Amino acid sequence: MDRVILHSDLNSFYASVECLYNPDIRDKPVAVCGSQSTRHGIVLARNLIAKKFGVKTGDTVREAIDKCPCLVVVPPDYERYLRFSVLARDVYKRYTDLVEMFGIDECWLDVTESTRLFGSGEKIAHEIRNTIKEELGITVSVGVSFNKIFAKLGSDIKKPDAVTVIDRENYKNKVWKLPVQDLLYVGKSTCRKLYNIGIYTIGDLACAPVKLLSRHLGKWGETLWLFANGYDETPVQKTDNQPIIKSIGNSFTTPRDLQNNEDVKILLFVLSDSVAERLRRHNLRGRTVQISIRDSELMTIERQAPMENYTYTSLEIARKAYEIFLKSWDWHKNIRLLGVRVTDLITADTGIQLSLIDENRRVKRELLEKSIDSIRARFGHYSVQRALLLLDNRLNANPAEDHVIHPVCYFR
Amino acid sequence: MRKVFVDVVVKFTKDGQKIPLTVIWEDGKRFQIDKVTDVRRAASLKVGGQGMRYRCRINGKETFLWLEDDRWFVEAK
Ligand SMILES: [Mg+2]
Numbered sequence: 001m002d003r004v005i006l007h008s009d010l011n012s013f014y015a016s017v018e019c020l021y022n023p024d025i026r027d028k029p030v031a032v033c034g035s036q037s038t039r040h041g042i043v044l045a046r047n048l049i050a051k052k053f054g055v056k057t058g059d060t061v062r063e064a065i066d067k068c069p070c071l072v073v074v075p076p077d078y079e080r081y082l083r084f085s086v087l088a089r090d091v092y093k094r095y096t097d098l099v100e101m102f103g104i105d106e107c108w109l110d111v112t113e114s115t116r117l118f119g120s121g122e123k124i125a126h127e128i129r130n131t132i133k134e135e136l137g138i139t140v141s142v143g144v145s146f147n148k149i150f151a152k153l154g155s156d157i158k159k160p161d162a163v164t165v166i167d168r169e170n171y172k173n174k175v176w177k178l179p180v181q182d183l184l185y186v187g188k189s190t191c192r193k194l195y196n197i198g199i200y201t202i203g204d205l206a207c208a209p210v211k212l213l214s215r216h217l218g219k220w221g222e223t224l225w226l227f228a229n230g231y232d233e234t235p236v237q238k239t240d241n242q243p244i245i246k247s248i249g250n251s252f253t254t255p256r257d258l259q260n261n262e263d264v265k266i267l268l269f270v271l272s273d274s275v276a277e278r279l280r281r282h283n284l285r286g287r288t289v290q291i292s293i294r295d296s297e298l299m300t301i302e303r304q305a306p307m308e309n310y311t312y313t314s315l316e317i318a319r320k321a322y323e324i325f326l327k328s329w330d331w332h333k334n335i336r337l338l339g340v341r342v343t344d345l346i347t348a349d350t351g352i353q354l355s356l357i358d359e360n361r362r363v364k365r366e367l368l369e370k371s372i373d374s375i376r377a378r379f380g381h382y383s384v385q386r387a388l389l390l391l392d393n394r395l396n397a398n399p400a401e402d403h404v405i406h407p408v409c410y411f412r
Numbered sequence: 413m414r415k416v417f418v419d420v421v422v423k424f425t426k427d428g429q430k431i432p433l434t435v436i437w438e439d440g441k442r443f444q445i446d447k448v449t450d451v452r453r454a455a456s457l458k459v460g461g462q463g464m465r466y467r468c469r470i471n472g473k474e475t476f477l478w479l480e481d482d483r484w485f486v487e488a489k
Contacts, residue, residue, distance in 0.1 A: 020455060020457070020460055020461075020462065021460045021461065022460055023457070023458070023459065023460045084462075087453070133455075134454055134455065135452070135453040135454055135455065135462075136453075136455055136462060137454075137455025137456070137457055137462050138455075
C-alpha cells in the first residue's frame with residue numbers, strides 16, 4: 001500500500017501572523033523586515049498584496065519600498081511566530097505522531113495509518129486547513145501525495161488556503177510540467193547544469209537517462225532523478241526533541257563607542273542576561289558561547305569557546321563571554337557593536353552531566369535566575385538589575401531580539 | 413471593533429480548569445457570567461488575537477471571552 005504523506009505550509013507565515021494581530025493593515029501590502037545590527041533590513045516575509053507589487057523575500061527594505069511605496073513595514077516578533085508554529089504542530093498531532101518540521105512554517109505528516117481512523121489523506125488535509133484557519137486565524141496550503149517530495153510540490157501548487165492531491169494517476173500532469181528548479185534541492189548551480197543538458201522541467205528530468213545525469217551531477221543526479229519520478233522513499237521523521245532554534249543571541253549597537261574592558265563587561269552582562277532569559281523561556285540550554293565585536297570602522301570579528309556544561313544562566317554565559325573577549329581584543333580600536341550568542345542547544349530537561357563540586361551552586365544560580373524571570377514578568381525588565389549595570393545607564397538597554405532559525409536538513 | 417483587555421474573576425478548579433465568573437469592564441462595571449457553554453482555541457479576526465475562546469452567557473446574551481497568553485480580552489463595539 002502507498003504511503004499517505006501531507007506537506008503543510010503556513011502561507012506567508014510571518015506576514016499572516018502580523019496581519020492577524022493588526023486588522024488595520026490586513027488590506028494593505030505588508031512586509032516583515034528584519035535586522036537590528038546591520039541597519040539594512042531585508043524582507044523576511046510579505047503578504048499576498050505586497051507580492052502583487054513584486055515585493056520578494058530577500059529584497060532590501062529600500063528595494064521593496066521602491067516597488068511598493070505604500071508598503072507597511074513591520075519588525076519581526078519571533079516569540080509569537082514560534083508560538084504559532086507550535087500551535088500548528090499541535091493541530092497536526094491530532095492526526096499522527098509522525099510530524100517532521102522543515103523550517104518554522106513547514107511540516108511533513110505521515111498519515112498512512114491514520115487514514116483508517118480519519119478518512120483519506122485529502123479529507124485530513126481539508127480538516128487541517130479548516131482547523132488552522134479557525135483556531136490560529138492564518139491559512140495553510142497542503143499537498144497530499146505518496147512521497148515527501150511530491151507532497152511538498154503539492155503544497156506549492158495552490159495557495160493560500162488550499163489542498164492539492166498528487167496521486168499516481170495525475171502526477172505526470174501536475175508535477176512534470178513544473179520548472180525543474182521547483183524541485184527540492186535544485187538550486188541555482190544545479191539548475192544551470194540541468195539547463196545545459198536541455199532539462200527544463202521536472203518531466204524532462206524524470207525522463208532523462210540516469211547515466212547522463214550522473215555524468216553531469218554525480219550521485220546527486222541519480223537522487224534528483226528518483227525525486228522527479230516519485231521514487232523518493234525518505235521517511236517522515238519525528239522532530240519532537242530537536243529544538244527548532246539553533247542559536248539564541250543578542251547584539252547591541254552602542255549609543256557611544258566602548259573604550260575599555262569595564263564598558264565591555266557591562267554590555268556583555270546585559271546581553272548575556274537577555275540571552276539567558278530567552279534560553280529559559282524556550283526551555284533550552286546551550287554549551288557554546290560566541291561573541292561578535294564590530295569596531296568603529298565596522299570590521300567585525302567573531303570568536304567562540306565552549307563552556308563546561310550546558311547552561312541557561314546568565315552568569316556562566318557572561319563570564320565565558322568576557323573571558324573570550326579578553327583573549328581576543330587588544331583595543332587597537334574602539335568598539336561599536338557587541339553580540340553574544342549561545343549555540344549547541346539542547347532542550348533544558350535533557351539529562352546533563354552533573355559536576356561533582358559545583359552542583360549545589362549551579363542549582364542555586366538556576367533558581368535565582370528563574371526567580372528573576374518571574375519578578376521581571378510581573379514588574380518589568382528593569383525591576384531587578386545587576387549592580388554592575390548602574391555604572392553606566394546608557395549601556396543598560398533591553399536589547400532587541402535576534403533569533404536565528406535555520407531550516408533543518410532533509411537528509412539525516 | 414476594538415480589542416479590549418478586561419479584568420476577570422476566575423475560578424481555578426481542582427482538576428485544572430479555569431472558569432471565568434465575572435468580567436469587569438473598563439469603567440469598573442461588573443458582569444456576572446451565567447454559564448460557559450463552549451471552550452475552544454480560536455482566532456479573533458475582528459480585533460486581531462488568538463487564544464482559548466470561552467463562549468459565555470451574560471444576561472441571556474452570548475459573548476466571547478478570549479484568554480490570550482495570560483490576559484483576557486473581548487471584542488468590543
Ligand atoms: Mg510558508
